[in-house]
Amino acid sequence: MRVKDIMRTDYLVIRADARLEDILRSFAQAHVTSAPVMDGTEFLGLVSDAHIVDYLQPKKFKFIFKRGSAKPLDGVRSLIAAKLVSKPSFTLSPEQELASVLGKIAQRVDCMPVLEKGRLVGLVRGEDLVEFFLQTLAQDAYSQSISEAEKGAAVSSASSVLSASGASASTSSSASKTDSSSEDSASLDTEMDRVLDMVRECGEVPCSQISKDLNLSIRSVERVCEVLAHHHLITMNYSFLKGPIAKKVDHAK
Secondary structure, three states: OEHHHOOEOOOOOEEOOOEHHHHHHHHHHHOOOEEEEEEOOEEEEEEEHHHHHHHOOOHHHHHHHOOOOOOOOHHHHOOEHHHHOEOOOOOEOOOOEHHHHHHHHHHOOOOEEEEEOOEEEEEEOHHHHHHHHHHHHHHHHHHHHHHHHHHHHHHHHHHHHHHHHOHHHHHHHHHHHHHOHHHHHHHHHHHHHHHHHHHHHHOEEEHHHHHHHHOOOHHHHHHHHHHHHHOOOEEEEEEOOOEEEEEEOOOOO
């Protein structure tokens, strides 16, 4: 798993000449507290609520925090992102192994820029890590649910084999299943990834359409969606005409 597998490519960007009021309004609308600052295609750094508070600490701005005092805000209103920006102490690259940078991300989960040859190509936020862990748990839960279903079928099949061909045939069948278990698990993970990717791309899509486009059985799609919804990675609605509908969960940018 690499950084590029969890980074977001759709995110809020603040222009270098954006005024403080515009920055704060953008934060509120996107439900974030930090964002990258760009001067054209050049990445200047990050601006955050913490940076803004730090900048307003000097005595000349103390009046802002005093109740009932006069507030000559001209100096504050003229502040722009380029003056509030801060260079991150470290950045990520898309090809880095996620396991090798988790410690760094944990130190600053609010907004981690991902750069490739000096160009900003993505962000990693705390929500992205949460979603990554939820997806890992969802994949495990799905694999277990399939294994339980197959185990029940295998018991029934083994009974038939034993009565028809003796214990040796059953033993051979069991060994064959063990050899392919890791391959089956990887296939299930890929199946879930494909369904989740389609839901995220479409925004909202009936399970019947997912089944048709991905060439999966409708029952498999519905089972995957149930697990994803249980782990809050998607939501599920029901339409009388279209049946179960999977909808992506919108996150802060």
